[in-house]
Amino acid sequence: xxxxxxxxxxxxxxxxxALAYARFDAFPVTQxxxxxxxxxxxxxxxxxxxxxxxxxxxxxxxxxEIVAERYRPDGWNIGVNVGPAAGQxxxxxxxxxxxxxxxxxxxxxxxxxxxxxxxxKY
Numbered sequence: 001x002x003x004x005x006x007x008x009x010x011x012x013x014x015x016x017x018a019l020a021y022a023r024f025d026a027f028p029v030t031q032x033x034x035x036x037x038x039x040x041x042x043x044x045x046x047x048x049x050x051x052x053x054x055x056x057x058x059x060x061x062x063x064x065e066i067v068a069e070r071y072r073p074d075g076w077n078i079g080v081n082v083g084p085a086a087g088q089x090x091x092x093x094x095x096x097x098x099x100x101x102x103x104x105x106x107x108x109x110x111x112x113x114x115x116x117x118x119x120x121k122y
Contacts, residue, residue: 005037005092015062019055022063025096032071032099034063043091045080056095063097073099079112087115 004026012023014034025033036059038052048056060078067073077098081088100108110120 003041003092004090005035005094006041008037014066015059017055017058019052020059022059029096029098030073030101030104032067032073034067034097036060036063036095036097038093042093044082045093045095046082048093056093060095060097067097067099071099074102075100075108077112 008021008023014022014024016022019040020036020038022034022036025035036056038048038056040052042048042052045053064076077096077100079096079098080093081096107121110122113122114120
């Protein structure tokens with residue numbers, strides 16, 4: 001399988017640093033959904049180096065500014081799927097920065113807890 005995140009086309013890169021880059025998600029959950037991806041092919045957040053994790057979160061902050069200016073969201077979800085049981089479908093580490101908008105779901109309470117819907121509300 002050819003990895004869709006290795007060797008990104010320069011036109012797809014929104015911003016980057018020495019170890020990672022960001023691109024808009026090809027299948028966005030909301031307008032402005034962006035992925036932050038290490039250049040090195042590594043499957044898991046837990047297999048990334050400390051330097052790569054720092055680079056990823058540097059870009060999360062930078063992407064928040066870019067997306068906020070362009071789309072004006074009301075909130076954010078940040079997430080990483082690690083392994084098939086957690087929903088990871090591309091075996092190359094990527095961080096989701098998902099802008100949230102008032103009214104995009106009827107009751108957003110519980111946020112990322114929604115990965116297991118019956119546990120979302122508490």
